[in-house]
Amino acid sequence: MNYKTIEIGAVILVVLIILLPFGWILLAHEPPGPFTKETSIDKIKDAMIRAGIVLCSEKDNTWDVPGSRGGKTYVISSDCSDVEQSPDIIIHVQKFKSEETRDAAIRGFNSQTRGRPNGVILTHGPYVILLQGPLHGDVASKIKEALSEG
Amino acid sequence: MSEPVIKAGKPPVKKILGVFSLAMINVAAVLAVRNFPSMAIYGWSCIGWYLLGTIFFLIPIALAGAELATGWPQGGGVYTWVKQAFGEKSGFIALFCEWSNNLVWFPTALSFIASTLAFALTPELSASPWYMFTVMMVAFWGTTAVAYFGEEFSAKFGNFGAIVGSIIPAVLIICLGVLWVVLGAPLAIPHFSVGAMIPQITLSTLPFFSTIILLFAGMEMAGFHALEVRNPQTDFPKAMGLSTLIILFCTVFGTLAISFAVPVEKLNLASGVMQAIQYFFTTMGIAWLIAPVAVLITVGGIALLASWLIGPAKGLAVVAEEGNMPPMFDHTNKYGAPVGVLITQAIIGSLISLLYVFLPSVNQAYWILSAMTVELLCIVYVLVFASLIKLRYSQADTPRPYRIPGGMIGVWLVGGLGIIGVVCAFIVGLIPPSYYPNAAEYVFGVLLGTVLLAGPPLVFLKLKKPSWMPHENHTESGEV
Numbered sequence: 152m153n154y155k156t157i158e159i160g161a162v163i164l165v166v167l168i169i170l171l172p173f174g175w176i177l178l179a180h181e182p183p184g185p186f187t188k189e190t191s192i193d194k195i196k197d198a199m200i201r202a203g204i205v206l207c208s209e210k211d212n213t214w215d216v217p218g219s220r221g222g223k224t225y226v227i228s229s230d231c232s233d234v235e236q237s238p239d240i241i242i243h244v245q246k247f248k249s250e251e252t253r254d255a256a257i258r259g260f261n262s263q264t265r266g267r268p269n270g271v272i273l274t275h276g277p278y279v280i281l282l283q284g285p286l287h288g289d290v291a292s293k294i295k296e297a298l299s300e301g
Numbered sequence: 302m303s304e305p306v307i308k309a310g311k312p313p314v315k316k317i318l319g320v321f322s323l324a325m326i327n328v329a330a331v332l333a334v335r336n337f338p339s340m341a342i343y344g345w346s347c348i349g350w351y352l353l354g355t356i357f358f359l360i361p362i363a364l365a366g367a368e369l370a371t372g373w374p375q376g377g378g379v380y381t382w383v384k385q386a387f388g389e390k391s392g393f394i395a396l397f398c399e400w401s402n403n404l405v406w407f408p409t410a411l412s413f414i415a416s417t418l419a420f421a422l423t424p425e426l427s428a429s430p431w432y433m434f435t436v437m438m439v440a441f442w443g444t445t446a447v448a449y450f451g452e453e454f455s456a457k458f459g460n461f462g463a464i465v466g467s468i469i470p471a472v473l474i475i476c477l478g479v480l481w482v483v484l485g486a487p488l489a490i491p492h493f494s495v496g497a498m499i500p501q502i503t504l505s506t507l508p509f510f511s512t513i514i515l516l517f518a519g520m521e522m523a524g525f526h527a528l529e530v531r532n533p534q535t536d537f538p539k540a541m542g543l544s545t546l547i548i549l550f551c552t553v554f555g556t557l558a559i560s561f562a563v564p565v566e567k568l569n570l571a572s573g574v575m576q577a578i579q580y581f582f583t584t585m586g587i588a589w590l591i592a593p594v595a596v597l598i599t600v601g602g603i604a605l606l607a608s609w610l611i612g613p614a615k616g617l618a619v620v621a622e623e624g625n626m627p628p629m630f631d632h633t634n635k636y637g638a639p640v641g642v643l644i645t646q647a648i649i650g651s652l653i654s655l656l657y658v659f660l661p662s663v664n665q666a667y668w669i670l671s672a673m674t675v676e677l678l679c680i681v682y683v684l685v686f687a688s689l690i691k692l693r694y695s696q697a698d699t700p701r702p703y704r705i706p707g708g709m710i711g712v713w714l715v716g717g718l719g720i721i722g723v724v725c726a727f728i729v730g731l732i733p734p735s736y737y738p739n740a741a742e743y744v745f746g747v748l749l750g751t752v753l754l755a756g757p758p759l760v761f762l763k764l765k766k767p768s769w770m771p772h773e774n775h776t777e778s779g780e781v
C-alpha cells in the first residue's frame with residue numbers, strides 16, 4: 152500500500168468513526184408519533200391524575216409559536232400551599248394545528264444550549280407536553296405510561 | 302512582538318489581536334442571550350446556580366487559560382497546553398474532543414439561528430424544514446467563508462457579532478429589567494430572600510449541574526488564536542478578566558431581568574428566547590423593537606457559531622502542521638486559514654444538520670447526543686486543568702508572565718475546583734433521564750458514542766507516515 156492509499160484510507164476510516172454515533176442515533180430515532188391520534192387536553196389531564204400527579208394549579212396558556220392552538224399550564228409542587236414560592240415542575244400542554252408546527256416546537260426545544268436540556272418533551276397526537284423545572288423525577292415516565300395505557 | 306511569525310510553507314502570521322479582540326472571541330463563544338429564559342425559570346435561585354458554575358468552572362478556566370496561554374503562546378490552544386503536559390496523544394485527543402463535540406452542537410446552534418431569523422421575518426417559516434435547512438446551510442457555509450478569509454477578517458466579524466449580537470441585546474434586556482423595577486411594575490418572581498437564591502440540590506436536580514458548567518464552556522477559545530496576538534503575555538490575562546466580567550454581568554442580570562418581567566408559565570423551552578422577549582417588550586409597550594432585536598440575536602448566534610467553528614479548526618490545523626494528520630488537513634490558503642479542516646467540518650456538519658432537521662426526534666436520540674457533548678467537553682476540560690497543575694511541576698521554569706496567585710496552593714485550588722466541577726458534570730451527564738426505558742443501554746450508548754468521537758486521533762497517530770510531515774508548500778497562493 153502506498154502512502155496516498157493509507158492517507159485516503161485514514162480519512163475515510165475517521166469519517167466513518169465520527170459518523171457511527173450519528174448512524175446509531177438514526178437507528179434509535181424515536182419519531183414524535185402520529186399527529187392524528189384521537190385525544191383531548193382533558194384526557195391528558197386525566198392521565199396525569201391517574202399517574203398520581205397532584206396538580207396544584209391550572210392556567211390557560213397559548214404559546215407564541217406558529218401553529219399553537221392554545222392549551223394549559225399546570226404547576227406541581229411537593230407543597231401546593233407554597234407553590235408560588237417553589238413550583239417544582241411546570242407542565243405545559245399545548246395543541247398544534249399541524250404536524251409540521253408541532254415538530255417545529257420540538258425542534259425549538261432541541262435547539263437549547265449545550266448539554267442536557269433543562270426539561271423533557273413528550274407528544275400525544277397534536278399535543279406537545281413539556282415538563283420544565285428543577286425536579287423532573289419520574290413524572291415524565293409516569294405521564295408517558297399513563298398516556299400509553301389510556 | 303508585533304512582527305509577523307513566518308512558518309515554512311505558510312503565509313506569514315500577522316499579529317493583529319489585542320486585548321479587546323481577544324476578549325470578544327471569548328464573549329462571542331460563551332455569552333448567549335438564548336440561555337436567559339431557560340435559567341429565568343429558576344427565579345432567584347438562578348443566582349445560586351450561576352454561582353456554582355462560576356466557582357467550579359468559569360473562574361478556574363479563566364485563570365487556567367490565562368496562565369497556559371501566556372506560558373505557551375505558540376497557538377493550538379488546548380492542544381498545545383495538554384501536549385506540553387501529557388504528550389502529543391493526549392493533546393490531540395483533547396482537541397479532537399472539542400472539535401467533535403461541535404459536530405453534535407452545530408445543528409442545534411444553526412437551528413436556533415434559523416428560527417430566530419424567522420421570528421424577525423415571518424415566524425411561520427420556522428415550521429418549514431426546507432426553510433430551516435436552507436438558512437442553516439447559508440449560515441454554516443457563510444461562517445465557514447468568513448473563516449476562509451483569515452484571522453483579520455474573522456476577528457472583525459467576531460468583534461462586531463459579539464458586540465451587536467450578544468452584548469447589546471443583553472444590556473438592553475438588563476436596562477429594561479431595571480426600568481421594570483424602577484417603574485414599580487409587578488415582579489413575576491417572589492420577593493427576594495437569601496434562601497430563595499439557594500438552588501435545590503437533589504438527586505433529580507444534579508444533572509442540571511452539567512448544564513450550568515457548560516453554560517460557560519468556550520472560555521479557552523482565545524487560546525487558539527495565540528499566534529496572532531500582539532502581546533500574548535500581557536494581553537491574555539487582561540482579555541480573560543475582561544471577558545469574564547462581561548459574561549458574568551450580562552448573564553446574571555440579563556436572566557434576572559427576564560425573570561422579573563416574564564411570568565414563569567410564559568417561559569417555555571420549546572418557544573425560546575424570542576417569545577420571552579416578545580412578552581417582555583409588548584408589556585413594556587415597545588413591541589416595535591422585537592423584530593430588530595431578533596435580528597441582533599441572530600447575529601449573536603452567528604458570532605457564537607463562528608467562534609466555535611474557527612477556534613478548534615485552527616487547533617486541528619496546528620496538529621496537521623506537525624504531521625499528525627494527513628496533509629489534506631494541513632492545507633492553508635493565502636490568508637492562513639485551515640481550508641482542509643474547514644471544508645471537512647462543513648461537509649460533516651451539513652450531513653448531520655440534514656438528519657437533525659428532517660428527523661425530529663422526541664427524546665431518546667436527542668438525550669444521547671446532548672449527553673455526548675457533555676462528556677466530550679468534560680474530557681477537554683479535565684485535561685486542561687490537569688495540565689495546569691502538571692506543568693507547574695514538569696516545566697516549573699518556563700516563563701509565565703501571568704501566574705495564578707498563591708503559588709502551588711493557588712494552582713491546586715484553581716485546578717482542583719475545576720477538576721471537581723468537570724468530573725461531577727461528567728458523572729451526572731451519565732445519569733439517564735427517568736423515563737428512559739433501559740438505563741444500562743443509555744450509559745453504554747453515551748460512553749460508546751463518546752469514545753468513538755474522541756478516538757480518531759489514535760487512528761491518525763497509528764497510521765502516521767513520514768510523508769505527513771510538512772516539507773513543501775501547501776498554500777493556495779504558491780508563495781512562501
